Amino acid sequence: MGVNWKAFVDQVSHYQSFVLVSHIRPDCDALGSELGMAEVLRAIGKDVRIINAHRTPPALSFLDPAGNIDVLGDSVEAEDVKADCIMILDTSAWAQLGDMGDVIRASRADKMVLDHHVGEDELGATMYKDYQAEATGQLVVQAADAFGVPLTRAMAVPVFAAIATDTGWFRFPSVTPETYQVIARLMEVGVVPSEVYGDLYERDTLGRLKLRGLILSRTTAELDGALVYTYVKKEDFAACGAEASDTEDAINLTLSVRGTQAAVIFVEQLRGGFKLSFRSRCAMDCNEIARQFNGGGHKAAAGAFQEGALADVQDKVLPVVREALQRALA
Structure with missing residues (x-):
């Protein structure tokens, strides 16, 4: 409507x-x-x-x-x-x-x-x-x-x-x-x-390029390549000479991997906690996943935020994504 x-x-x-x-x-x-x-x-x-x-x-x-x-x-x-x-x-x-x-x-x-x-x-x-x-x-x-x-x-x-x-x-x-x-x-x-x-897209800084390279180097694939995820720590920005905003659209780079159906990126915020971004190119509903973590968005793209250390946040979020993706691909 x-x-x-x-x-x-x-x-x-x-x-x-x-x-x-x-x-x-x-x-x-x-x-x-x-x-x-x-x-x-x-x-x-x-x-x-x-x-x-x-x-x-x-x-x-x-x-x-x-x-x-x-x-x-x-x-x-x-x-x-x-x-x-x-x-x-x-x-x-x-x-x-x-x-x-x-x-x-x-x-x-x-x-x-x-x-x-x-x-x-x-x-x-x-x-x-x-x-x-x-x-x-x-x-x-x-x-x-x-x-x-x-x-x-x-x-x-x-x-x-x-x-x-x-x-x-x-x-x-x-x-x-x-x-x-x-x-x-x-x-x-x-x-x-x-x-x-x-x-x-054609005014990148060297820091932005270095940060994206780091993000891509950390990409992990599961479920025979259907799910990929990666992360950024807050200290990475200074190490690469990048801005916090340089993570914008980085998740979409992971979707270029052949066979990928869903992607997640965990971006640590300067004040602590992690911004979560979800992407889907199948029937998996990113909005439904994000809402479980007090976020929202659209079926194909959504976001949320979670407090905690990286390992703890991943342990909480990734099982939900895996289950949703497996259901979508069944």
Whole structure:
């Protein structure tokens, strides 16, 4: 079921000022949907501020060349987060909001969510969700259409990056004919896919390359190669001269191994604990697995977080993945 755009437009019309928020460790869909929605709202005369709990990864800074995204505790303090409405994009989970979650809980502002992920927490917000959408960036384009706002290059570049990356550069089964129709519209207002691809994938640092080599060298295969998994320790970032954000999309490299049906990566966070990422190219449901560890996402891709040492987290998570994969392949 898609978004009720009439209700969305009606609700937005009641507010003048907005704060846009997305998830911690922001990726292209988080940043792209925020930046695109900000342009849509400004086009209809709204006051908009984007505030995230985590800084924009250096590799994605090209999406926000003017530095319009504020960071809680850096360029803005909690008491300064004021608006008629807080709009949360690309997540519906408290755990994904980081320190902005506390700000949202304490705020008297109305809350809205625009998201495409399956599953949700009670955020005290009006939910506008489409589980079939390939990216929240796609929903931003639909929002622009609902408001009658013409697409511009300023909207289109971040939204293109959102859709392109959340579909694995149009390789995932979530891609539909409508995906390409939207991409054509984005190109018509100035997006050059080769330039966005270059900004995303052809500006690697030596540290990023070294870290990815380490991740690949640790890859372990089980179940006759159907399952692969690997890990990153927090000390690896300094050893390789890499950023924490350099693990983004690393799990997809393991799926290039012939015969692989599912992959897991365990990424230790600088504050401790492990971010878990799950991928599936079969009937195994990553979202169902992630939900067992207080996470979520989609059938083909999902994430979660677990406290503990690497061995303990692996001992807890891998048996669940093995069982789910064996069921899917039976």
